Amino acid sequence: MNEFELIQGLRNGNEAAFKYLVDTYQDRVFNTAIGVVQNAEDAEDVAQEVFIQVFRSINQFKGESKLSTWLYRIATTRALDLLRSKKSKKRFGFIQRLFGDSNEPLLELPDFHHPGVALEKKENAAKLFRAINQLPDQQKLAFTLHKLEGLSYQEVSDVLETTVPAVESLMHRAKQNLRKMLEKDMR
Amino acid sequence: MRIMENNRNNNIEDILNSLDNSQPAAAPDFFYTRLVARMERALPVKNNTGWRLKPVYVIGALLMVLAVNAVVLLKGQSETGNFTADNEESVQQSIAAEYSLNDNNSVYDLNQDK
Numbered sequence A: 001m002n003e004f005e006l007i008q009g010l011r012n013g014n015e016a017a018f019k020y021l022v023d024t025y026q027d028r029v030f031n032t033a034i035g036v037v038q039n040a041e042d043a044e045d046v047a048q049e050v051f052i053q054v055f056r057s058i059n060q061f062k063g064e065s066k067l068s069t070w071l072y073r074i075a076t077t078r079a080l081d082l083l084r085s086k087k088s089k090k091r092f093g094f095i096q097r098l099f100g101d102s103n104e105p106l107l108e109l110p111d112f113h114h115p116g117v118a119l120e121k122k123e124n125a126a127k128l129f130r131a132i133n134q135l136p137d138q139q140k141l142a143f144t145l146h147k148l149e150g151l152s153y154q155e156v157s158d159v160l161e162t163t164v165p166a167v168e169s170l171m172h173r174a175k176q177n178l179r180k181m182l183e184k185d186m187r
Numbered sequence B: 001m002r003i004m005e006n007n008r009n010n011n012i013e014d015i016l017n018s019l020d021n022s023q024p025a026a027a028p029d030f031f032y033t034r035l036v037a038r039m040e041r042a043l044p045v046k047n048n049t050g051w052r053l054k055p056v057y058v059i060g061a062l063l064m065v066l067a068v069n070a071v072v073l074l075k076g077q078s079e080t081g082n083f084t085a086d087n088e089e090s091v092q093q094s095i096a097a098e099y100s101l102n103d104n105n106s107v108y109d110l111n112q113d114k
Helices: A003-011 A015-037 A040-060 A067-098 A119-132 A137-147 A153-159 A164-186 B002-016 B031-042 B055-098
Strands: none
Touching (some): A003 A040, A003 A067, A015 A040, A015 A067, A015 A137, A015 B031, A040 B031, A067 A137, A067 A153, A119 A137, A119 A164, A119 B002, A137 A153, A137 A164, A153 A164, A164 B002
């Protein structure tokens, strides 16, 4: 099934087309999401939301970009939305604790271990993920899409709807920031 | 001192490159099954009483009520008309009988007293 047939099938509500879409892209969407949210359960949640959104809004897809680019765009947006909502909940929990409204302890997230990282690199990767978590959103997306998902700068620029030089700049700043954070951690 | 700094820099580079050649994470097993189950749960529950609010049924029901009212009114009018034509005289008689209006005996004969 080529992309045109797949999109037509999805527009006609064809279940086989939807299954083909999920089977083809589920790993890419999940891997993108897990790189951003750094939690397997949240990543599955995000991935499900991505496919539900595609199912509902396939008629809004104009075909100006590749279907995979559109999926990556939805996945990154959803993943960032989830991160923001978790951060605001955490902030609210902190304020509640300050005023004594909540007795629940504030849970610090444990180190994230990406399932695809080799065992000997797991410890370093956990440190890197901790630092990635502190990057600004665009730098975080550019870094994870390029490093984890293996997208080229051109593909990353398509997903982020920007130019290749802008992605190069984002990557450069991301690496600089990560280096600074890691240096700080080592002192 | 310089050796320590070099070691630290190497360590940072190792950390920065720790994601190189990593395998992509695969979606969990039965992802599609769980996705479909979630989509089915999210479907709006079909309201069986919804058809009652469709304009066709609402207007139909109103027309039916109006038709029943019209039939009752027309029937009532025609029955009232027959009743008046056929029985007006008998009603008058019965009323007169009830109040003894036709009883000649009750009229005083003024000449009789004389």
